[in-house]
Amino acid sequence: MNPLDPQTVARAQAGDGAARDGLLAAVTPVLRSFFWGRIGRGPDADDLVQNALVRVHRGLESLQRPDRFKAFAMKAALFELQDFYRGRYSSREALFDPDLPTPGRSEPDDVALHIDLERALADLSEHARAILEMRELGYPYVEIAEALDTTEAAVKMQVKRAFEKLRTALAGAAVVLAVLLGAAAL
Amino acid sequence: MSTPLDRLALYDSLPPEERAAVAAALADRPALAEAFARWRSLRAEVRADLSRDLPDRALLVLYALADDDLLSDAERAHLDASRADLDAALAEHPGLAAAVRRIRADRAAFERAWAEAAAPPAAPPPSAPPRPTRTAAPPRALDRPPAPDRRGGAGRWVWRTAALVAVAAFVALLTSVALRDAGWETVTASEAQTLAFADGSTVELAPGARIMVPEGGADDARAARLLGGQALFRVVRDASDPFEVTTPNAEVTVLGTTFSVRATDVRTEVVLASGAVALAPRAKPEAAVRLAPGERAEVLALDAPSAPERADLGAALAWVGEGVRYSPAGHVAEQIGWRHGVPVTIDAALAAEPVNGGLSGDDLRGAVGHLAQALRAAVDADVHVEARGDGFHIAAE
Numbered sequence: 378m379n380p381l382d383p384q385t386v387a388r389a390q391a392g393d394g395a396a397r398d399g400l401l402a403a404v405t406p407v408l409r410s411f412f413w414g415r416i417g418r419g420p421d422a423d424d425l426v427q428n429a430l431v432r433v434h435r436g437l438e439s440l441q442r443p444d445r446f447k448a449f450a451m452k453a454a455l456f457e458l459q460d461f462y463r464g465r466y467s468s469r470e471a472l473f474d475p476d477l478p479t480p481g482r483s484e485p486d487d488v489a490l491h492i493d494l495e496r497a498l499a500d501l502s503e504h505a506r507a508i509l510e511m512r513e514l515g516y517p518y519v520e521i522a523e524a525l526d527t528t529e530a531a532v533k534m535q536v537k538r539a540f541e542k543l544r545t546a547l548a549g550a551a552v553v554l555a556v557l558l559g560a561a562a563l
Numbered sequence: 564m565s566t567p568l569d570r571l572a573l574y575d576s577l578p579p580e581e582r583a584a585v586a587a588a589l590a591d592r593p594a595l596a597e598a599f600a601r602w603r604s605l606r607a608e609v610r611a612d613l614s615r616d617l618p619d620r621a622l623l624v625l626y627a628l629a630d631d632d633l634l635s636d637a638e639r640a641h642l643d644a645s646r647a648d649l650d651a652a653l654a655e656h657p658g659l660a661a662a663v664r665r666i667r668a669d670r671a672a673f674e675r676a677w678a679e680a681a682a683p684p685a686a687p688p689p690s691a692p693p694r695p696t697r698t699a700a701p702p703r704a705l706d707r708p709p710a711p712d713r714r715g716g717a718g719r720w721v722w723r724t725a726a727l728v729a730v731a732a733f734v735a736l737l738t739s740v741a742l743r744d745a746g747w748e749t750v751t752a753s754e755a756q757t758l759a760f761a762d763g764s765t766v767e768l769a770p771g772a773r774i775m776v777p778e779g780g781a782d783d784a785r786a787a788r789l790l791g792g793q794a795l796f797r798v799v800r801d802a803s804d805p806f807e808v809t810t811p812n813a814e815v816t817v818l819g820t821t822f823s824v825r826a827t828d829v830r831t832e833v834v835l836a837s838g839a840v841a842l843a844p845r846a847k848p849e850a851a852v853r854l855a856p857g858e859r860a861e862v863l864a865l866d867a868p869s870a871p872e873r874a875d876l877g878a879a880l881a882w883v884g885e886g887v888r889y890s891p892a893g894h895v896a897e898q899i900g901w902r903h904g905v906p907v908t909i910d911a912a913l914a915a916e917p918v919n920g921g922l923s924g925d926d927l928r929g930a931v932g933h934l935a936q937a938l939r940a941a942v943d944a945d946v947h948v949e950a951r952g953d954g955f956h957i958a959a960e
Contacts, residue, residue: 381681401829403680410676415669427812427864430829434863441635448633451673455624458669463620497605498612503657506609510658513610516665518576524665533573540572543605544598 379403386443397437401430404450411454421461429457462515497543505539508532571599575606616652617659619645626653627666747775747788760785762799764806769793793825795880800838809845813862816841816851823880832861834879837894842868856894891915895934896957903927905954913938913946913959931955 379385380399388396408429412422432453440449498506504525511521518536522529570577570585577585589596617623625634625642626649634642642649653659750758752768758776759765762785768774772792777784785806787796798806798817806817810826813833820838824831833842835854842860843851850867852860859874876898893914900907905927918937931948935957938946945960 398827398830402827405828407673407676407680410679411673414672414676424865427829427866430864431866445633445635447677448628451633451670451677452624452628452638454673455628455666455669456621459620459624459666495608498608507657507661509606509609510613510656511661511665512575512658513606513613514658514662516662518573520665521661524661524668533569537569537572540598540602541568543602544568 381446383443383446386437386440386446390437390440390443397434400437400446401434404433405430407450408454412458415458416461425454425457425461428460429453432457464515497546500542501539505535508535509539512536567595571595571602574599613656613659616655617649622649623659623662624666627663628670631670633670746778746784748778749773749775749790752792760787762801764796764798766797767795789824789826791826791828793823795821795823797821798838812845812864813868814843814845814848814851816843822854829864830861832859834859834874834876836876836880837891844868857898892918892934892938892957896931899927899930899934900954903930906952907931907954907957908951909957910959913942913957916942928955931957 380396380403385396385400389400405426408426409422412425412429416422416425429450433450436449436453440446501509507525508521511524512518516524518532519529522532525532567585567588570581574582574585589599622642622645625638628634629639629642653663750756750768751773752770754770756768757765758768758774760776764785766774766776766787769792772794773790774792774794775788775790777786785798785801785804787806787808789808789810791811796806796808796817798820800820808815808817808824810824810831811828813826813831815822815824815831815833817838817840820840821836822838822840823834823836826832831842833840833854835856835858837856839853839855841851841853842862843849844862844865844867847865847867852868852871854860854871857874857876858871859879860868860871862868891914893909895918896907896909896914916938918934935946935948938957938959942959947958947960949956949958
């Protein structure tokens with residue numbers, strides 16, 4: 378008996394514990410192989426496998442077509458992977474680390490050294506924007522490189538250039554401000 | 564080597580110790596700190612824009628799969644309702660379009676994993692001589708397209724070094740597994756089998772059960788690893804040294820009791836006959852639930868345990884057959900009554916008496932009679948059964 382065939386899936390949906398256990402056991406190596414291939418082996422991948430299984434288990438009753446179980450399991454895995462990238466599995470996000478000092482005038486609406494962030498974003502190339510956006514979606518740089526068909530080093534170089542561009546703009550704004558303030562004092 | 568500016572730009576990918584160093588360095592460089600603050604604001608702006616334009620991340624997955632008829636009716640309706648906003652977001656954000664491509668690559672990787680799992684194992688190759696490793700292609704990750712061969716002489720050394728590192732990592736893994744399993748022996752029960760621990764605890768294995776136990780009954784190890792199958796543990800009480808049973812996805816901490824565990828890779832069910840146990844997913848001990856006698860609970864994957872509920876002990880432990888020691892008799896009477904939907908009570912003087920015997924069988928009168936018989940043997944006195952209301956009462960003379 379194939380534990381993944383529609384009849385077995387239907388029995389699992391109807392509450393047959395053995396069918397359900399067989400189904401979950403059969404899909405486990407698929408999920409393991411998939412997550413290992415995407416994020417590498419380790420505790421995170423193990424957690425992804427387990428939580429994808431929970432999704433499958435909990436959603437099984439709502440599966441309308443037992444013959445579509447593969448698509449159903451695939452979506453469970455893909456949703457779980459997106460949750461992983463979003464940071465549900467770790468405290469990955471560090472851009473607003475409360476331990477970091479924020480000296481100087483850094484509020485976006487600061488009048489003296491106002492940098493229009495929307496404009497700064499618009500000044501970025503589409504490639505650089507794609508990188509920064511994917512990064513904010515939670516993808517690691519190596520996967521961003523794969524998605525954009527380039528190398529991790531090239532991706533990081535783009536990020537560094539974007540930062541340097543912003544820093545230069547900031548320095549230029551400071552110079553302009555100093556000139557304006559000097560002229561006003563005369 | 565990365566410069567301080569590089570580290571600021573890539574701050575989000577730095578390990579914690581480097582982040583701390585960056586933070587310390589910024590304290591003395593206000594201009595750089597200002598630039599970094601702006602950089603963080605820019606990144607936050609990107610994130611806020613994405614959240615505003617794509618509030619539901621799951622839509623991205625549905626969008627990526629929509630063209631291949633992989634969605635349910637409800638999913639397609641959800642996607643259709645959001646389609647205009649999603650199209651606008653994709654047009655506005657090149658990163659979202661790249662993420663969709665990535666999700667489609669994820670989908671292809673899943674299809675390959677599914678096909679590999681479904682494929683019969685490859686037959687071993689005929690006895691051809693092994694190919695020289697120098698010409699063997701390096702293994703590829705599951706989802707990586709084949710990369711063009713850009714290796715020159717230096718590249719070969721890179722691959723060789725990488726291969727050596729991979730071998731070393733594999734050896735380290737094997738060593739780690741060997742160290743973890745050192746001092747343990749694995750037992751696979753081809754038929755019902757009972758194992759004894761040095762402290763007097765025992766475990767009865769159902770046919771097919773696989774378990775790891777301390778080798779040679781090491782007297783300081785009150786632990787077992789149930790790898791799969793069903794087992795009944797009778798654990799000698801030692802409040803200062805709990806007995807621990809681990810399964811692929813759960814941990815059972817035992818305080819002296821009789822309980823059954825049924826485990827697969829993803830599901831662990833515990834039925835408690837007497838005493839007390841705590842059940843938790845592995846690595847999440849804070850999610851533990853404590854079972855009372857006559858209760859069952861299960862852990863699915865790494866989810867929190869189900870709430871303890873009344874168990875049908877007779878059905879749950881039927882595989883053990885006669886010889887199960889239920890303690891105390893009051894619990895057995897309660898179980899019989901619950902199973903048959905009538906009150907079965909017992910004299911207070913007898914309620915705490917441990918009794919032996921199974922609960923299988925559908926005959927109420929027979930089950931009550933067996934319990935009385937077991938009590939007669941236990942207390943060496945006459946014990947009789949009397950009808951009381953819809954049920955029965957067991958009393959001593």
